Amino acid sequence: MTFKSNSASIRSRETKFLSSSKLTLSLVIATVILVVLAFPVFAITYSPGVTTGQYVKYGNFAGSGPGYESFNDYNFLNLKVVSVSGKEVTLLSTGQFKNGTALPGNGTTDIWNLETGTDNGSPSTQGPIIAANLNQGDAIPPSNTYSVNQTGDRTYLGTTRTVNILNVTVSTPDYNSTLNYVYDKLSGMILESISTTTTQSQPQPVTSTYSYSIVDTNIFGTTNPSPTIPEFSPQILSFAATIVITGISFIIIRKKTRS
DSSP states (O other), X not given: OHHHHHHHHHHHXXXXXXXXXXXXXXXXXXXXXXXXXXXXXXXXXXXXXXXXXXXXXXXXXXXXXXTTGGGGGEEEEEEEXXXXXXXXXXXXXXXXXXXXXXXXXXTEEEEEETTTTEETTEEOSSOSBOOTTOOTTOEESSTTSEEOOEEEEEEETTEEEEEEEEEEEEEOSSEEEEEEEEEETTTOBXXXXXXXXXXXXXXXXXXXXXXXXXXXXXXXXXXXXXXXXXXXXXXXXXXXXXXXHHHHHHHHHHHHHHO
């Protein structure tokens, strides 16, 4: 009788173990599926943050070195949003030299696709506008080029704005170049740019620089932030979801094994 009782007890424990194992496997599979599905949900959305009629006017142009002295003659450059369609923003460029004559390209329009990173259909890096509400580490199209290096606050025209900063360094056998772009996070429009290029010429390297910054705009008072997820990467969010689901799974399994 004792042997039969022990056998029944062993079979009962085996049945519970197998049931718990099946439950564990089911929960693990469910966790994996949820994590995989979480990535598209938290994927970066490359959408415009501007509306038709908004503009940014640039001034404070300064330049030095071969090819950049002409920046000192710039009076202003104005970029106005004339159309927003899907992922595309059309910008009208107008500007003048200090002597009143028009800048090269005055009156031209460019269609910027913020999702593909193209200007009039051609890939273009370091453009005057990027997608709205990007965060540090987010890629800036075209793919496999640059990412937001830093997100922080800066003050322009007496207004504190959250900005996305792009720092680029390019080194070639002929020259070394550094570029610093500051983009308004909510609108995606560039607010400031500083560039330095040093040639590798002998016997004396030559350094050229240029810079400009925002002097007027209507984006600060009317651009509204679109709803965004807190600044956590998809990997962190998915990892957190995995921990929560695993914890719940553990609690359920313990309850099952005790019953």
